[in-house]
Amino acid sequence: MNSAPSAWETLFRPSPAHGPLVRLPLRLLRRHGQPLLLIPERGAAARMALNLYPAQTVKARLARGLMRGLAGCGLLPGGERCELRLAAEAPLVRFLCPPGVRPEEISLAVLPGNPNVAGRRFLVLVFDAAGRPARVVKIGADAAATRLVQREADFLRKLSPARLQAAELLGEFADGDRAALALAYAPGPTPRADDAGPxxxxxxxxxxxxxxxxxxxxxxxxxxxxxxxxxxxxxxxxxxxxxxxxxxxxxxxxxxxxxxxxxxxxxxxxxxxxxxxxxxxxxxxxxxxxxxxxxxxxxxxxxxxxxxxxxxxxxxxxxxxxxxxxxxxxxxxxxxxxxxxxxxxxxxxxxxxxxxxxxxxxxxx
Incomplete structure (x- = not known):
């Protein structure tokens, strides 16, 4: 008996009408049994993908640091091997690709979002041809989520990113019941709660x-x-x-x-x-x-x-x-x-x- 498709498989909907399949081997990390991150199997991309998880407690930060070290060696305790299939010519897949990266060469990580809230959105970190984080694509695949994605894009178009200190809006996508926006990758950790800084x-x-x-x-x-x-x-x-x-x-x-x-x-x-x-x-x-x-x-x-x-x-x-x-x-x-x-x-x-x-x-x- 085939198991039900995962949320990210449903999100990308690979179809023969959209060209050959691109098969991405990934590792699925869970937290309290729920999907937390899909990351590349090893190397610098795996380490950087772990930054999608904004660890806040000291324990969580230490755990993420340990996992980053292990990920570089291809050792992720508890990580499940999985495969993400993408149709190379699908409009959403082409939207994901940074300049100079063909769908067949794409490398990415996925933060699946909270399945227990209305308006669940997926964050996709996409790497450039040199394996560096290039852009973050936020995707909504239901009515509530697409409204939020479109609202964010509208807001970022109206106000200067410099004034907001926001990541640059790189592009927008809409396709039936899906909407997405692409943002420049913002490097660095989250501030600590007691760090007022700027x-x-x-x-x-x-x-x-x-x-x-x-x-x-x-x-x-x-x-x-x-x-x-x-x-x-x-x-x-x-x-x-x-x-x-x-x-x-x-x-x-x-x-x-x-x-x-x-x-x-x-x-x-x-x-x-x-x-x-x-x-x-x-x-x-x-x-x-x-x-x-x-x-x-x-x-x-x-x-x-x-x-x-x-x-x-x-x-x-x-x-x-x-x-x-x-x-x-x-x-x-x-x-x-x-x-x-x-x-x-x-x-x-x-x-x-x-x-x-x-x-x-x-x-x-």
Missing amino acids: LPALLTDWLDTSRTVRFGELVAARQLAESGVADAASRRALAGLADVAFHPAIHHGDFAPWNLRVGPDGQWRVLDWERGEAVGPPAWDWFHYWLQPLVLVRRQAPAAILAEFDSFRRTAAFLTYARKAGIESNVDALWLGYLVHCRDVTRQAEGMPAIRELVARVAGR
């Missing part, structure tokens, strides 16, 4: 101090209204937020350490702009960068998180930012608005019990 300067640069807007004018306000904020305490606490005025900011929407890369020059590159807004609430990206590692990586208790937040909001860097954004007297309202948005709008797949408790505690103050 964060204050970056987020300050995203402020538009030439104008003032009310929160009620923003997309985030409409999203909160349409979500139907779930509890009376939050509704009461947020009642005045719509009239709060400030200097708006470029808003990333998922500004967590694992969506950033620290380049060889120390400059950050910001990835994954599918939630981006050109005019958004100030401070929310900073809250996100600060909070999400506490919830998702350190699994910290909500009471301890709030105690740390009281210290964080008094740091010199954040106070300077708050003054420039014009939010010094409205940090609490924006903090609660951000938390409710996590709970009722983005509805993050992990850490929701902690987010719900944080909302209840902050709204009840």
Whole structure:
């Protein structure tokens, strides 16, 4: 009996109508039984492919470092041998290829994405003819995923990559129920959660101090209204937020350490702009960068998180930012608005019990 095709086999759909098959031997790595990475079998490409996994904990970073060393020798404990079949003339396969690389010569790695969330996207790291990372292609293969891919491409076309510190958009692809965008490869590790680095300067640069807007004018306000904020305490606490005025900011929407890369020059590159807004609430990206590692990586208790937040909001860097954004007297309202948005709008797949408790505690103050 034939087993059901894997998600990546379904994604590429090799067909005789699209020329001869290209067979890529790969290794499948799993985490908690779920597919984590498909990587080349050995060599520099295998080592570099492991960077697709944004390890956050010390244990995960050490494990990835060990695997990188073993991968260079073709030794991957627990890795399953598999074969990815591609049709050489398929439009999506041709889109994957960097300049100078024919489909028959392609080398790649795949991060299959989270199968438990709507809008699952696949990240494909493609190597050039010299075996160096050349581009990352993000592919969506259902309605929710294609909307996110197309939205990210639209956003990156409208704003300067230099202003966003984003990877350069190299191209777009659409084919029925699939959509893809190609981005320049952003080298380097993710920053550590406690490494602020250039964060204050970056987020300050995203402020538009030439104008003032009310929160009620923003997309985030409409999203909160349409979500139907779930509890009376939050509704009461947020009642005045719509009239709060400030200097708006470029808003990333998922500004967590694992969506950033620290380049060889120390400059950050910001990835994954599918939630981006050109005019958004100030401070929310900073809250996100600060909070999400506490919830998702350190699994910290909500009471301890709030105690740390009281210290964080008094740091010199954040106070300077708050003054420039014009939010010094409205940090609490924006903090609660951000938390409710996590709970009722983005509805993050992990850490929701902690987010719900944080909302209840902050709204009840």
